[in-house]
Amino acid sequence: xxxxxxxxxxxxxxxxxxxxxxxxxxxxxxxxxxxxxxxxxxxxxxxxxxxxxxxxxxxxxxxxxxxxxxxxxxxxxxxxxxxxxxxxxxxx
Numbered sequence: 001x002x003x004x005x006x007x008x009x010x011x012x013x014x015x016x017x018x019x020x021x022x023x024x025x026x027x028x029x030x031x032x033x034x035x036x037x038x039x040x041x042x043x044x045x046x047x048x049x050x051x052x053x054x055x056x057x058x059x060x061x062x063x064x065x066x067x068x069x070x071x072x073x074x075x076x077x078x079x080x081x082x083x084x085x086x087x088x089x090x091x092x
Contacts, residue, residue: 012036020081030064049091
């Protein structure tokens with residue numbers, strides 16, 4: 001059963017929150033972020049402001065998949081992670 005739009009947004013925010021709180025994550029989580037972003041980008045229910053944020057999240061996840069030091073990548077994006085979650089909350 002596919003996830004609803006709301007479930008996808010909740011999962012996306014959960015992963016971002018975990019990265020922000022734990023300062024660590026996995027390549028699998030970054031790959032999951034990519035899949036969620038792709039799905040939400042084509043969804044007409046998603047606000048354009050959220051889609052702009054999703055583009056940044058997608059770049060973040062792509063860099064996370066390709067980096068040699070994922071924890072450092074997450075650490076260097078702490079401010080972004082926090083603002084993305086609050087901005088998504090504001091527009092969704």
